Amino acid sequence: MHFSRKSLGIPYAVFLLVFVVLPLLVLVFYAFTNGQGQFTISNFTGFFTDPNTLGTLFYSLLLAAVTTAVCLTLAYPTAYILGTSKLKSRSVIVMLFVLPMWINFSLRITALKEILTILEGNLAMYPFLNAVIGMTYDFLPFMILPLYTTISRLDGALTEAAMDLGADRTRTFLEVVLPLSLPGILSGVSMVFLPAMTNYVVLDMLYNSTYIMGSLIGSYFSAYDWHGGSMISLILLALICIFTLLTGGSEETARGGALL
Amino acid sequence: MNKTVSRTPGRTWRIVFLIALLAFLYLPILILAVYSFTTSTQIGAIRGFSLQNYVTLFTMPDLRNMILGTIVLAFGSALIATVLGTLGAIGSFYSKSRFSGAMNAINQIPVVNADVVTGFSLCILLVVVLHISKDTYFPLVAGHVTLCAPFVYLSVMPRIKQMDPSIYEAALDLGATPFRALTKIVIPQIVPGILSGFALAITLSLDDYFIATYTKPATFDTISTYVVNATKGAQTTIKTALWALSTVIFLIVVLVVLGMNIRAMRAEKAVKREHI
Numbered sequence: 239m240h241f242s243r244k245s246l247g248i249p250y251a252v253f254l255l256v257f258v259v260l261p262l263l264v265l266v267f268y269a270f271t272n273g274q275g276q277f278t279i280s281n282f283t284g285f286f287t288d289p290n291t292l293g294t295l296f297y298s299l300l301l302a303a304v305t306t307a308v309c310l311t312l313a314y315p316t317a318y319i320l321g322t323s324k325l326k327s328r329s330v331i332v333m334l335f336v337l338p339m340w341i342n343f344s345l346r347i348t349a350l351k352e353i354l355t356i357l358e359g360n361l362a363m364y365p366f367l368n369a370v371i372g373m374t375y376d377f378l379p380f381m382i383l384p385l386y387t388t389i390s391r392l393d394g395a396l397t398e399a400a401m402d403l404g405a406d407r408t409r410t411f412l413e414v415v416l417p418l419s420l421p422g423i424l425s426g427v428s429m430v431f432l433p434a435m436t437n438y439v440v441l442d443m444l445y446n447s448t449y450i451m452g453s454l455i456g457s458y459f460s461a462y463d464w465h466g467g468s469m470i471s472l473i474l475l476a477l478i479c480i481f482t483l484l485t486g487g488s489e490e491t492a493r494g495g496a497l498l
Numbered sequence: 499m500n501k502t503v504s505r506t507p508g509r510t511w512r513i514v515f516l517i518a519l520l521a522f523l524y525l526p527i528l529i530l531a532v533y534s535f536t537t538s539t540q541i542g543a544i545r546g547f548s549l550q551n552y553v554t555l556f557t558m559p560d561l562r563n564m565i566l567g568t569i570v571l572a573f574g575s576a577l578i579a580t581v582l583g584t585l586g587a588i589g590s591f592y593s594k595s596r597f598s599g600a601m602n603a604i605n606q607i608p609v610v611n612a613d614v615v616t617g618f619s620l621c622i623l624l625v626v627v628l629h630i631s632k633d634t635y636f637p638l639v640a641g642h643v644t645l646c647a648p649f650v651y652l653s654v655m656p657r658i659k660q661m662d663p664s665i666y667e668a669a670l671d672l673g674a675t676p677f678r679a680l681t682k683i684v685i686p687q688i689v690p691g692i693l694s695g696f697a698l699a700i701t702l703s704l705d706d707y708f709i710a711t712y713t714k715p716a717t718f719d720t721i722s723t724y725v726v727n728a729t730k731g732a733q734t735t736i737k738t739a740l741w742a743l744s745t746v747i748f749l750i751v752v753l754v755v756l757g758m759n760i761r762a763m764r765a766e767k768a769v770k771r772e773h774i
Binding site for chain 1: 512526529541583585590592598607611618620621627640680701712725740741743747748754
């Protein structure tokens with residue numbers, strides 16, 4: 239039998255077609271049909287005319303934006319301090335910040351919930367605040383890692399050159415360091431923004447009953463409404479596509495880079 | 499040089515900032531760890547020392563089954579994902595650019611996609627359209643392999659690209675069959691990529707909630723699905739046993755990371771010694 243290295247890829251190619259491409263095609267079919275299998279766009283128009291679903295979309299975007307902003311505000315200085323430090327043990331300290339991402343997220347949120355309950359008394363009093371704290375707690379390591387990777391690789395000679403040429407610290411930071419760390423920022427933002435729109439379990443566990451985009455899919459799933467759920471999935475997929483194009487599709491470097 | 503140091507915000511403030519952030523990340527887990535060794539059922543009221551939570555954790559059938567189930571699922575699907583993803587990356591690398599381009603693109607879909615959407619779409623295809631019962635575990639395993647394999651592919655690919663192609667050619671010239679050349683020459687060179695892909699696959703599977711929720715049998719639970727359901731009003735014995743679970747997992751992660759770091763440091767030292 240003739241053996242070819244190319245043929246090794248065939249099982250995975252078939253796997254991708256069956257378990258990645260086919261489900262998406264089925265999703266499109268279900269999104270644009272009704273229970274009788276007839277073509278309809280009512281799922282689509284329904285989403286954009288119902289104030290409830292539009293409110294969910296708005297709440298998701300707001301929550302994701304605030305969470306991302308908070309994560310970036312906390313992660314950038316951390317990554318900057320660590321990335322520019324000359325400490326020998328800095329890789330150990332970085333590891334401390336990244337380590338929580340390997341602890342099961344539901345257990346970490348459980349721990350956070352117990353502490354927040356002590357601090358706030360009734361969790362239901364501050365739903366939005368708790369959602370932001372929970373998501374920040376969950377996603378912060380994913381923001382720190384790509385930022386640190388980018389900043390630690392910056393050429394120190396460039397900042398020195400900027401200062402030698404008369405730029406003060408603020409200007410050096412704004413015009414040299416910040417633009418050069420942009421790839422890390424984009425990668426970190428996409429690691430936080432998208433999960434923050436969809437990870438409804440964090441909200442559930444912290445007693446925030448407001449829906450985000452992910453919870454809509456969950457509720458359609460519980461109601462066996464495959465058509466409605468497919469449309470939400472498709473809309474979410476479109477948002478993800480737009481977002482990935484805007485940030486240059488740099489997510490895999492962060493999620494996959496954790497162990498490399 | 500001194501000038502730049504003196505103008506940066508105080509060293510103390512930077513250390514305070516880092517410590518505060520570490521406290522935010524670790525205090526909840528550590529406080530829970532302390533309470534897991536007591537008879538307290540609530541944070542705040544410390545009672546006597548007790549290992550009861552750990553006894554419950556490892557003896558209660560429900561808890562034991564979901565822990566074992568999670569581990570078996572993670573290793574099983576990581577193994578399948580590693581074989582598929584590695585072979586896929588090798589095949590794709592040696593294929594025509596149009597084929598490998600398409601494969602790279604499709605491989606990217608589960609990576610950027612939300613897990614909710616991946617899980618939901620797999621559920622519709624396998625359960626609703628093809629009528630495969632969730633009780634067969636097929637949808638669950640397929641879901642976790644779909645989640646993990648693309649990351650194996652991504653971690654193996656750079657290793658293949660770094661390989662010196664002439665070694666493979668040399669093996670063929672010296673009379674090795676293509677299959678032998680592959681197993682003796684190609685695979686050993688990409689082992690680091692395969693291993694980190696496997697490890698990544700395990701952590702992804704262990705952490706997954708959404709794909710499992712949409713594809714798992716009703717009677718089966720992973721740690722994530724169990725914990726999430728348990729927080730919606732569970733018995734106190736289970737609640738506090740989960741504190742023990744959180745502590746055990748925390749310790750395992752710390753040990754594994756510590757072990758990896760020590761190994762990496764030793765390897766670094768060995769390299770330095772060779773250079774001297």
